[in-house]
Amino acid sequence: MQWNTFVDVFQKITAIISIFLNCILTYLILKKSPKQLGSYKFLMIYISWFEIIYSIIDIITTPIFFSHDFIFVAMVYTKDSLFSHQILLILNGIYCSCFGASMGMFGLHFIYRYFVSYGSQFLKTFEDARILMWMMIPVIYGCIWGFTCYFIISPTEEINNKLAEKLLANFSWELQDIAYLGLHFFDLQADGTYKVYWYSMVAVLAGIIIIVSSLVAMFYCGVRCYLRLNKLMKMGTDTSQNTKNISKRSRKLQAQLFYALVTQTAIPIFLMHIPFSIVILFSFLGKDLGIFSGIASITIALFPALDPLPTMLIIQSYRATILSFLTCSKKVRAQVTYLTSASTIEVKT
Incomplete structure (x- = not known):
């Protein structure tokens, strides 16, 4: 199997998994969320359906990254597609x-977690129509x-x-068989100088x-949430900063949210931020990664499949709920009913 064929198959498989898992998560959010989740469940659904749309576009385009010299491109193979070259360029x-x-x-998710951890007054903006903002x-x-990609780094004769x-x-591809968007940083001239492509x-x-703005929001809010949740679990104070003790159930919930926070921080950093930044940096330095730039295509395709x-x-x-479905256990189903209906549980995710 050629490398481009492997990347294409892998992206399609992960996209299908992403659609399946995000549909299940949407059902869980709508039907099995604790009552106190409030309007935030609409934000959760928004994220899930964004990832479904992302996966559908990934199935249609299956873009592959490629770098050569000071050039980096995201390209879509058009020869066997149902769509025209121009449509695929737009989809790219x-x-x-x-x-x-x-x-x-990512930033929005962690900003909300930060507001919840500190009982911020801005948390109210997620509970009404202001959530649209x-x-x-x-x-x-x-x-x-x-x-930026479609209008600034569109195909050029130099890249062609x-x-x-x-x-x-x-890839055994002809140039006319791809629709690409690409960066072209420098070009070595005959006199030994470099031409800079400012676009x-x-x-x-x-x-x-x-x-960087995404990373700053993630790290700042993530670290502050970690410090706050760690303090709450040790000192027994709740998110309102009053000195009353929290219940065992609330402590357990805070621990759940902390572990979810850590996991959801690691997934985008290792699957999206780092791989994409590396391939761009190598292209900027003129280091030819060639087809191995496609590894970033693979890791980015993994993100929507793993994120739910x-x-x-x-x-x-x-x-x-998932366990009750897999085991057909009445006892677990009763637990699900209790967890989703008990008014004493303070749930913010």
């Missing part, structure tokens, strides 16, 4: 915009990166000339702003 841009939107999703953050991120031979050697630098700057799992397996009412 939408795929890129989904990558940008996912960065906004928060939902616009990923949309803005997606539009910035999508428009450098890619043609390499595509044939590595790519502008695109990289936009990407850096998106990724921490919520499904760590949040007790969801985990119990």
Whole structure:
């Protein structure tokens, strides 16, 4: 199996898994969430359906990353597709915009966790129509990166000339058989100097702003949440900062949220931030990764397939529902009913 065929098959399989798991998670959120979840369940559904849309676009396009010299491209094979070259180029841009939107999703998720941990007054903005304002953050991120990719780093003659031979050697593809969006950082001139392609630098700057702002939100809110939850579990104070003791159930819930937070921090960092940043850095330095840039395509495709799992397996009412289905246990079903209806449980996820 050729490398590009392997990447294509892998992306399709993970996308199907992502759609399946996110549909299950949507059902759990709608039917098995504790009553005190409130309006936040709509934000959770928003995230799940974003990942479903992301996966559908991934199935249609199955983009593969490739770098050569100072060039990095995200390309879609068009020859056997039902869609035209121009449509696939647009879908490639939408795929890129989904990558940008996912960065906004990470930051939004951790901002909410931070508000919950400290009992912030801004938490109320997630409980009414103002939640739409928060939902616009990923949309803005997606539009910035999508428009940057489609309009600023669109195909050029310089990239065409450098890619043609390499595509044939590595993938047995002709240049006219792909729709790509690509960065071109430098070009070595005959006199030994380098020509700088500033449009790519502008695109990289936009990407850096998106990724760094996402990471800052994740790390700042994540560390503060860790310190707060750790303090609560040790000192026995609740999120309102009063000195009353919290119940055993509340302590258990705080622990669940902490473990979910750690897992959901690791998934995007190791599957999206690090791989994508590495391939861009290597291209900027002129280090030829070739087809191995496609490893980033694989790890990014894994993200929407793995992201639902921490919520499904760590949040007790969801985990119990899955277990009751797998074991057909009446006892577990009774536990699910209790967890989703008990008014004494304070649940913020």
